[in-house]
Amino acid sequence: MGFGDADGYDLVVVDAMHKANYASRICHSCRPNCEAKVTAVDGQYQIGIYAVRPIEYGEEIAFDYNSVTESKEEYEASVCLCGSQVCRGSYLNLTGEGAFQKVLKDWHGILDRHHLLLGACKLNFVSEEDYIDLGRAGLGSCLLGGLPGWLIAYSTRLVRFINFERTKLPEEILRHNLEEKGKHFADISIEVEKSDAEVQAEGVYNQRLQNLALTLDKVRYVMRCVFGDPKKAPPPLERLSPEAAVSFLWKAEGSLVDELIQCMAPHMDDSMLNDLKSKIRAHDPSGSDDIQKELRRSLIWLRDEVRNLPCTYKCRHDAAADLIHIYAHTKCFFRVKVGLIIILFFLLLLFWFGNSSNLKL
Numbered sequence: 001m002g003f004g005d006a007d008g009y010d011l012v013v014v015d016a017m018h019k020a021n022y023a024s025r026i027c028h029s030c031r032p033n034c035e036a037k038v039t040a041v042d043g044q045y046q047i048g049i050y051a052v053r054p055i056e057y058g059e060e061i062a063f064d065y066n067s068v069t070e071s072k073e074e075y076e077a078s079v080c081l082c083g084s085q086v087c088r089g090s091y092l093n094l095t096g097e098g099a100f101q102k103v104l105k106d107w108h109g110i111l112d113r114h115h116l117l118l119g120a121c122k123l124n125f126v127s128e129e130d131y132i133d134l135g136r137a138g139l140g141s142c143l144l145g146g147l148p149g150w151l152i153a154y155s156t157r158l159v160r161f162i163n164f165e166r167t168k169l170p171e172e173i174l175r176h177n178l179e180e181k182g183k184h185f186a187d188i189s190i191e192v193e194k195s196d197a198e199v200q201a202e203g204v205y206n207q208r209l210q211n212l213a214l215t216l217d218k219v220r221y222v223m224r225c226v227f228g229d230p231k232k233a234p235p236p237l238e239r240l241s242p243e244a245a246v247s248f249l250w251k252a253e254g255s256l257v258d259e260l261i262q263c264m265a266p267h268m269d270d271s272m273l274n275d276l277k278s279k280i281r282a283h284d285p286s287g288s289d290d291i292q293k294e295l296r297r298s299l300i301w302l303r304d305e306v307r308n309l310p311c312t313y314k315c316r317h318d319a320a321a322d323l324i325h326i327y328a329h330t331k332c333f334f335r336v337k338v339g340l341i342i343i344l345f346f347l348l349l350l351f352w353f354g355n356s357s358n359l360k361l
């Protein structure tokens with residue numbers, strides 16, 4: 001994985017098993033004298049090892065691998081023997097660990113992700129500002145070229161979240177590390193801990209961007225297989241218009257209300273059921289000036305109507321009423337385009353959790 005030229009990230013895997021020089025032997029240290037930087041020189045990726053402080057004659061050269069893994073086994077096997085006073089005990093960081101996931105869990109749950117993707121699908125357009133933010137994160141034409149607008153717009157929203165997480169994460173990691181170390185050590189240097197938290201947050205930031213780059217590459221492949229040209233892939237989510245929401249919830253065959261009636265029919269006597277059906281028809285929200293508002297009003301009416309029906313041990317009308325309540329207070333309904341579920345899976349899940357561990361170097 002590299003970055004640094006005008007075209008931005010592309011997928012480059014550096015594997016010292018196949019081609020390497022002496023630098024592949026440089027060990028990790030939690031208190032290193034060098035750092036590794038990836039740059040592009042004359043159009044070629046270069047990994048440079050740069051000193052971060054004066055190095056004594058005979059001193060071993062080391063850098064902080066600062067790599068993140070998603071595999072617990074790999075993490076546990078990566079014992080660090082650097083021997084420095086600030087040794088973290090492992091040369092890998094585990095992304096699954098609480099502190100690293102804290103910002104993600106608090107600010108980027110499944111609803112947040114759907115919200116971002118739905119917004120990007122609706123817009124299906126990339127602004128100048130979007131390209132600037134993507135470029136700053138190292139995502140350029142290498143990776144984004146030929147992708148549809150909605151996907152680039154979604155990537156921009158993810159990059160903005162990753163930037164936001166980068167600002168929030170050091171304090172979360174610091175708090176976690178202080179708590180953990182406080183159990184075992186009496187003399188903890190806050191300054192060292194602060195700089196460690198920064199280094200680890202930077203590692204998570206890099207890992208997120210790498211995951212995004214990998215995911216986009218995979219999604220491009222799937223879209224090419226399905227649509228020929230990835231640019232032709234339509235947005236996978238579509239917001240329902242108020243009329244479509246009424247059809248989906250109230251009127252169509254297989255709608256929420258239709259299924260509800262079918263479930264209730266065996267447990268109610270005919271006159272009661274017919275009475276309910278005709279009342280439901282009378283509460284049809286279509287044709288109103290504000291369909292969305294009227295739909296909510298009708299759902300709330302139905303909720304109370306159902307809740308007041310007598311319950312039996314086989315028929316829990318109160319539970320159905322709770323479900324209708326949730327529908328009534330849902331602000332936005334959307335539909336997933338058939339055939340795009342696999343792409344949706346990649347975009348909503350794989351990006352954060354599914355890519356197998358990829359070391360930075």
Ligand SMILES: [Zn+2]
Nearest residue numbers: 030080082087
């Ligand atoms: Zn160490």
